[in-house]
Amino acid sequence: MADIQEIPLESEAPVEKGEGNNQNDEEIAEDIAPAQEDIPPKRGRGRPPGAKNRKKPEPKPPPPAPKPKAIRKKKPPPPEYEEYSSESSEYEAPRQRSTRDLQQERQALASEVLGLLSAQRNQRSVARRNHYASWFQNM
16 A cells, blocks of 8 residues: 555644645646536526527507597486465375384284294194103003
């Protein structure tokens, strides 16, 4: 094997570089520089921008002309009615129901529906009890 020279770590003697080492460093630096220039730049995905067989975009058609605004029609004037006295007419306007009357009718209807539902539920529960009781009559 090759002779390996051992240098203690605690020694303060600087390591001298030989002339041969300086030449090697320059050669290595020259070898590294051209290698970096030879690497092509990283390409993006897809077709390059100047590739052949690419359809040219069609020009956009001009926007359609805006529609003319509609002309508003004038409202006809309100009809004029002849004045008459209420005493001379026999026709009376129908009375409108008051809100109290409507509320009372709604409450009556709601109470009637609730009464029917509660009676139906009571009937079902009695029928269920009688059904279960029939199981134990024969014992």
